[in-house]
Amino acid sequence: MRARSSGKGAVLGRGEKKRIEEQFARHINRGQVKYLKAGHLDVLETMRRGIRFTDEATGRTMIDCFTSAGCFNVGRGNPVVLAALEEALDSLDMGSWMLLSPWKAALARELVQVAPRGLDRVFFASGGGDAIDCAIKLARGATGRPTVISTVKAYHGHTGFALSANGKEHYRRYFEPLMPGFRFVPFNDSEAIASAVDEKNAAVIIEPIQGEAGIFAADDEYLRELRRLCDRHGALLIFDEVQTGFCRTGRFFACEHSRVVPDIMALAKSIGGGVYPNGAVLYRGLPVINRFLKKHHDFHTSYNGGSDIGCCVSLAVIRFMRETRLWEKAERSGARLYSALEDIRRENPAIIREVRGLGLMIGIEYIHEFMGPMMSDALAKNGVFAAYSGNAPQVMRFMPPLVASDEDIDEIIAATRAAVGAMKSILPLALPAARVPFLLNLLNNERVQTLLFNWLRSAEDLVERIPGLGGRNK
């Protein structure tokens, strides 16, 4: 029903795909087109349903294991969410942030109900970055302290405060000087954090599972230590649950695993049901925060977060999650996927170094960075769309929609097995090169990859166009 093209197998003409790519390159980003082509990620999504979409260019249907980094937890085109959205559209629009909204209040109530005890107050935000900016402003404003401690390789977003808290040089370097007062400590290192937190510290900000860095879960004891340190020094503890929230890790929020309740929690991504931007910041009504808000309730007015339509969508998302107990499904499916991937790793130690994760947030780390783009392609050919991490190309993230059935999970497993098999046939060529340090550096260099893989892609396309030699792989 949500098909744009006439159905499976309806393949876009080569000319039309070229036209779209050229329009995108000219008005948005040419480098991005090249980069995606090199990584075999240049698909045009259509027929976005449940856990799958079809690439309009090849007609190939794929399981979405990227899900916009965790946006489609309830599945793509979720009927409950769409029905709520259709109903909202009958009478509502974004609304006006300065007027009273029953929908804002209803969503706030629902969020507080599913959140860990103590997080009982709410701000809205327009997305992840905006939510992090709101959280950090709240912490600095309330404590009157300047410094914020984040972790190495952390990813919190791209707006001013969030970017300053990003622990990866890659996203920050061209935009310096950013905000002073941000310090980075190694993730999961209790000693490092113990010597970093002091009385000048407004907040410690952390993802309970680092996503973009390559799926690293914080130990429960480490999180408990953070809680103790913040309490002792009067700093606020901020959890960024933008990717881990809304059932992804087998609990409604990842912090439930450790039972550590932060003072401020930032949410976005899946709160929008894959259709409408929204975000939220939950916080505890601590005296230090309440005093601040008495004077500065409008410290981070959200003009677009918590819109009336957005709240209706988010309400439906939460209702669906509660009714289907989606976190339980995530935990079960996660265990199934994890143990199968672990088997594949054991069988292929020359390709896969490690499998790690929680719930349906699982990462596979390859031996070499250059394997990321190659595996993306091999997986796509076997019907699975997965992207390597921006902050760590050697790690591929598997974050499929949580509504995936056991059969769907088995399909992901079979595709991974087949893709690893296909990789094995290429490795005799690549691995000898990888033994030469100079060549390995070249292979792992993002720009060289883009050039090299683009050249390979053109060669493949050429072969496909020669009758008798190629033919599309469907």
Add this chain to the structure above:
Amino acid sequence: MKTANMSKRTLIEEYRRFFPGAMLDSMRSEGLDIIEGKREGAFIYDEKGKRYIDCITSASVHNLGRRPRGVTAAFRKALRETDQGNFPMISREKAALAAKIAAFSPYGLDCVVFSVTRGESVDFACKLVRGATGRGGIVTVDGSWFGQTGFALSLSERADRGIYGPLVPGVDIIPFGDFAAAAKAVTDGTAAVILEPMQAENGCRAAYPEYLGELRRLCDARGAVLVFDETQSGMGRTGKKFFLEYSGVVPDVLVIGEALGAGVFPIAATVFTEKLNRFMNRHPLIHLSTFGGSDIGCMTAIAALELYERLRPWENAETMGRRLRSGLEKALRRRSRQIGRVSGAGLLLAVDFGNRANALAFCRSAARSGVLVKTGEVDRSSVLIRPSLLITPTQTNEIIEAMGKAAENK
């Protein structure tokens, strides 16, 4: 919908429970503790069916009136066909909207990065100019209001700016309209000069064409980038497609606000030159936005842009703006000498009330008379009047009459 039938008392209790109490007090002080129920065209209705003319339009978001039919219909169609999409992907919807924005924008501004909200667009603009020039300095003017996110906050004039810790360094705030200060501030270390050519939240203070021309000249001479934020003054609001048309000065970067989604879908954009995009092409995916330019939002915004092109609301904004302005001047001046002049252009007008208490009292009184208005965020003794750009002469007369009454009863 059950939610919609919540009584005001219950709703206020819910607000007290989940949101800061001071927020309610602030709403009340502006007469805005009103339940926003049904909304259509120029109007909002509360839970009891009382009708108000919306002269806030969510700070120039609802430029085409509330729930413009073509846009809601397009959104409905889009949600049956697509969703937000995987954000890093090549997308037909994103490409089509970007091309449409390029055609709608001043000549030479051909490249687009999407975002959800104004602050995000401004933050990106600041990052773009730093990345592209390799310089750190950002010059802006006093009286600005760019939004809530990190860079936007660092550039804005607000009383609480100092309490969020050390903000983005390298920002130089110079007096608005001061040629000599600009000449001194813009140096070889300046990445960009960024300003709103009309400062809506600051009593609709407008830059003289000569000043904008001088900034253009200084930027060109020093190799700096000129950035205009037309979130509030653009998209037909001031009687032209963009306010910059009054001066003929074209910036290198233009921030287009949420009027792009016509109040149906949150989407904003930063539009810039191909030359600046060379930096982004060299560093793809260096700035990401999960929700910015979602495919479903792009389809909605395409319908909105088509409506802008078809209705040319800037023309109505100019005519009705003139009628509203002269009507207000007469109606308000006649009743009170304390009320100062009306500033602005098109349907972005500000009335100066001399002090905040008077401005607030007027807002409350206007709400009682059936018109919703709000004070400025920077000049807090000004009241802004920003109705739908499609208001009719009758509705304009109604606003004038209600404002006159409000001034009398305040």
